[in-house]
Amino acid sequence: MNILFAAPENAWGGFLGIVKEQLPNHQFTATGGFHVDSLASVDVLIPTMCPITRDVLADANRLKLIQQCGSGLEGVDIAAAAEKDIFVANVPTGSSGNADSVAELGVYLMIGLHRDVRKMEQSMRSRKMGQPQGRALGGKTVGIVGLGGIGQALIQRLQGFGVRIIGIKRHEPQAAKTALGLDWVGDAGQLPEMLAQSDIVFLCLPVTSESSGLMNRQTLACMKPGAYLINLSRGGLVERDALEWALTSGTIAGAGLDVFWEEPPDPDDPIFDLNVLATPHIGGSTDLSMQGIVAGVVENIRRLEAGQAPLNCAKP
Incomplete structure (x- = not known):
């Protein structure tokens, strides 16, 4: 089968090379960037960060599987794929080790903001010891919006820091409160209440039509003045201009971002001159999650080859 990887060949620590080793009888092509020029004669597409729209799918004459190397499918037009009998599948965060890796990065961003890593670098350059405080x-x-795989992995890691943990869960919040041992859990309509209580807010939920732009001027204004916002999920959850406003106005103290409004973001974007601790979408890029994601991708390609339905398929 012809397998197209919509990214540079060496992206994510050589992910494609590892998949190639396990599937030596297939032909692989990397696009060299986060784009797809044509899907003609392609059997399997690994979209990575490339949007897969109805127009992109127009010349897909052999495509049978869109297999994401991770959990995010918000960029794929699942309905358009279904019309062409194309499976759309992902690798869930909980089964791959991805959730654990993302949660660990979340702890790094939390500590980095509280200890002011940006000013640490300035102090080292100017030979100032004992600064910053x-x-x-x-x-x-700590408020966690989204109590799925990443949210739960984060809860496990936060319990040793002596913090109070609260959360938002769209369905059955009280059941989640009991099961996870949290102090308070509200539903989506209680987000402003959670934001007003939280010194640190983690976003750990997928982007949907309901959650897109979740953090805007109105919701950011609900946060405590000294609070930090950390986005571990998808850039579309946060409105870029609203975040810049919140940072420049002192509405919030800072932000930790592993995902962005566009990827890759413009490195000269003035928002990065503010108190933003940014990482290049590497939350799930560890040795642990790489093994789990490769296993999930390889398994589905083998299932397709054997005439079986792939696992973890999305429905329109």
Whole structure:
């Protein structure tokens, strides 16, 4: 089968090379960037960060599987794929080790913001010792929006920091509160209440028509003035201009971002001159999650080859 990888060949630590080793009888092509020029004669597409729209699918004459190397399918027109009898599948965060890796990055961003990593670098360059003074975590309230795989992995790692953990879950929040041992869990309509209580807010939910632009001027204004926002999920959850406003106005103290409004983001974007600790969408890029994601992708390609339905398929 012809397998197209919509990214540079060496992206994510050589992910494509590892898949090739396990599927030596297939032909692989990397587009060299996050784009797809043509799907003619392609059997399997690994879209990565490339939007797969109805127009992109127009010349897909052999495509049978769109297999994401991760969990995010918000860029794929699943309905258009279904019309052409194309499976759309992902690798869930919980089964791949991805959730654990993303949660660990979340802890890094949380500590980095509280200890002011950006000013640490300035102090080292100017030979200033003992600066900057950081902020301790003990006694702080951490709010987690989305209590799925990443949210739960984050809860496990936060329990040793002496923080109060609260959350938002769209369905059955009280059941989640009991099951996860949290102090408080509200539903989606109670987001402003959670934001008002939280010193650190983590976004751990997928982008949908309901959650797109979740953090806008109105919701950011609900946050505590000294609070931090950390986005571990998808850039579309946060309105870029609203975030810049919140940072420049002092509405919030800073932000930790592993995902962005466009990817890759413009490195000269003035928002990065503000108190933003940014990482290049590497939350799931670890040795642990790489093994799990490769296994999930390889398994589905083998299933397709054997005439079986892939696992973890999305429905329109």
